[in-house]
Amino acid sequence: MEGALEYDARFVGQFWPAKFVHYLIQSAQNNGVLLRNGVHIKRVERLAIGGPFTAWTESGEKITAKIIVYATNGYTAGILPELKGA
Numbered sequence: 001m002e003g004a005l006e007y008d009a010r011f012v013g014q015f016w017p018a019k020f021v022h023y024l025i026q027s028a029q030n031n032g033v034l035l036r037n038g039v040h041i042k043r044v045e046r047l048a049i050g051g052p053f054t055a056w057t058e059s060g061e062k063i064t065a066k067i068i069v070y071a072t073n074g075y076t077a078g079i080l081p082e083l084k085g086a
Ligand SMILES: Cc1cc2nc3c(=O)[nH]c(=O)nc-3n(C[C@H](O)[C@H](O)[C@H](O)COP(=O)(O)OP(=O)(O)OC[C@H]3O[C@@H](n4cnc5c(N)ncnc54)[C@H](O)[C@@H]3O)c2cc1C
Pocket: 039, 040, 041, 042, 071, 072, 073, 074, 075, 076, 078, 079
């Protein structure tokens, strides 16, 4: 993770969040991940077991994906109603 950590004795133990995030973004893109910003997902469905997921955006756009990671913190119940109150 080149550049994310600074080992200069004056700064030992410091972590650079911006460099870390920049590295993660570059690494994801280098591995074929398409990043989209400012897209609100309303609903996710999977029509067949083992098949792709379909995510519907607020504007009605349809995004298909083999894998879905819900990194939505405390807002996940907005997409997965079964988590309401959990
Ligand atoms: C005021 C405040 C100060 C904090 N200070 C610190 C600190 O100093 N140090 C520290 O370590 N932690 C701090 N935290 C905690 C830290 O912010 C969280 O632990 C961290 O951001 C969680 O990261 P996350 O990626 O899991 O979720 P988040 O950062 O909450 O990211 C979730 C993302 O999901 C998106 N999302 C939600 N629903 C949808 C949807 N339907 N479609 C598309 N996107 C969606 C949201 O827009 C958001 O961008 C602080 C938190 C708060 C509130």
